[in-house]
Amino acid sequence: MLTEMKREQLTEFYTECEKEYESYKSLNLKLDMSRGKPGADQLDITMPIMDILISPGDMIASDGSDTRNYGLLTGIPEARELFGGLLGCKADEIIIGGNSSLSLMYDSVSRAMSHGVLGSERPWNKEEKVKFLCPVPGYDRHFAVCEHFGIEMITVPMKSDGPDMDEVERLVSEDAQIKGIWCVPLYSNPEGIVYSDEAVRRFANLSPKAPDFRIFWDNAYCVHHLTDKPHRILNILEECKKAGKADMVYIFASSSKISFPGAGVAVLAASAENIKAVTAHLAIQTICFDKVNQLRHVKFFMNTDGIKSHMEKHRAILAPKFRTVLDILDNQLSEFGILEWNKPDGGYFISVNTLSGCAKRVVSLCKEAGVIMTSAGATFPYGNDPEDRNIRIAPTFPPLDELKTAMNLFCLCVKLASAEKLIHNS
Numbered sequence: 001m002l003t004e005m006k007r008e009q010l011t012e013f014y015t016e017c018e019k020e021y022e023s024y025k026s027l028n029l030k031l032d033m034s035r036g037k038p039g040a041d042q043l044d045i046t047m048p049i050m051d052i053l054i055s056p057g058d059m060i061a062s063d064g065s066d067t068r069n070y071g072l073l074t075g076i077p078e079a080r081e082l083f084g085g086l087l088g089c090k091a092d093e094i095i096i097g098g099n100s101s102l103s104l105m106y107d108s109v110s111r112a113m114s115h116g117v118l119g120s121e122r123p124w125n126k127e128e129k130v131k132f133l134c135p136v137p138g139y140d141r142h143f144a145v146c147e148h149f150g151i152e153m154i155t156v157p158m159k160s161d162g163p164d165m166d167e168v169e170r171l172v173s174e175d176a177q178i179k180g181i182w183c184v185p186l187y188s189n190p191e192g193i194v195y196s197d198e199a200v201r202r203f204a205n206l207s208p209k210a211p212d213f214r215i216f217w218d219n220a221y222c223v224h225h226l227t228d229k230p231h232r233i234l235n236i237l238e239e240c241k242k243a244g245k246a247d248m249v250y251i252f253a254s255s256s257k258i259s260f261p262g263a264g265v266a267v268l269a270a271s272a273e274n275i276k277a278v279t280a281h282l283a284i285q286t287i288c289f290d291k292v293n294q295l296r297h298v299k300f301f302m303n304t305d306g307i308k309s310h311m312e313k314h315r316a317i318l319a320p321k322f323r324t325v326l327d328i329l330d331n332q333l334s335e336f337g338i339l340e341w342n343k344p345d346g347g348y349f350i351s352v353n354t355l356s357g358c359a360k361r362v363v364s365l366c367k368e369a370g371v372i373m374t375s376a377g378a379t380f381p382y383g384n385d386p387e388d389r390n391i392r393i394a395p396t397f398p399p400l401d402e403l404k405t406a407m408n409l410f411c412l413c414v415k416l417a418s419a420e421k422l423i424h425n426s
């Protein structure tokens, strides 16, 4: 245990690590471990989707409409059915949007600010203040949306089975300025946490003081399993209906990490009433989304089983990468007691916690030696991790050999930063 070493031992340890670090620097590495993107080999497995729509006859949707033309604002019927099936929702509870669920989330917040949501007394931006609950650590782009609209973020700790629900219940029931909460319920970003049935039920039974409160349920990793025993979460829309609060949730998902990020399809699922209200706004914003791409996706995947078997191919590529990262962390750091990490069963990230006050230093040491990690602090609102501990590792994009090099360097930087801190404190 590094934390139990005397000053002289620590200094000796530090000097050894420093020598190794200098030799890494001389390699002039240029590796990027910062974003959760699929690797090129993952993108290749979806290439046959490009050969599906060839002749004019291929372009016709199940209701007879020509997908090349205007129309069907909420999506072609078979796409609404396919993605509805995946999320356990009916076709009339689905809008197939453009190419990005983040943009659907951004638009949902933007609309709420400018016009309110179904049941709002006034647009949110006419309130004195709007606040969102943000379970932490969480997804930086959720926090960026709030910051962009001047929405105040209140952090809520994550537990091993979802956000601290006592805290969520207390806060939403006391403060009418709290209008929303961000959730990634299955394989959360970055910790890979799966919300328990109890947590989902407690969400559905929230009694917010704000009558127009919304749960932003970002089910980005709904089929992104890393093991052969997929986790399941309860259907939040069903649970909200049972609780008589069908309108309280917006569900988001996309095929970004099923087919192609930026060239997939995105989904908003919600009560039929919410869908009607959102559609009325969308009708001003656009005449329709890219239905050709929707049809291409339906013809390629056919049904939910088609999506699930496609995800097996992704898993075959991703599981060894996650294993590699976890093995390196285990082999290099478990004896020192200077880093904690999770072992996710799905999703795109591994989340680690350093000793207090070391995360920024680790990321900057990595950068100096040519490896870019996600900025320390990014997993907290305003980039402010109060303990400076959390770092998000994204193992998916680099090829395996680069991943190994980057992780070996990362472990070395954790040792260096921890030893520096302990020497300083001794």
Ligand SMILES: Cc1ncc(COP(=O)(O)O)c(C=O)c1O
Pocket (backbone or CB within 6 Å): 036, 099, 100, 101, 102, 103, 139, 184, 189, 218, 220, 253, 254, 255, 256, 261, 262, 266
């Ligand atoms: C939790 C979460 N939601 C949404 C997204 C972005 O999804 P999309 O590509 O559909 O905009 C990501 C991407 O990393 C994510 O991690």
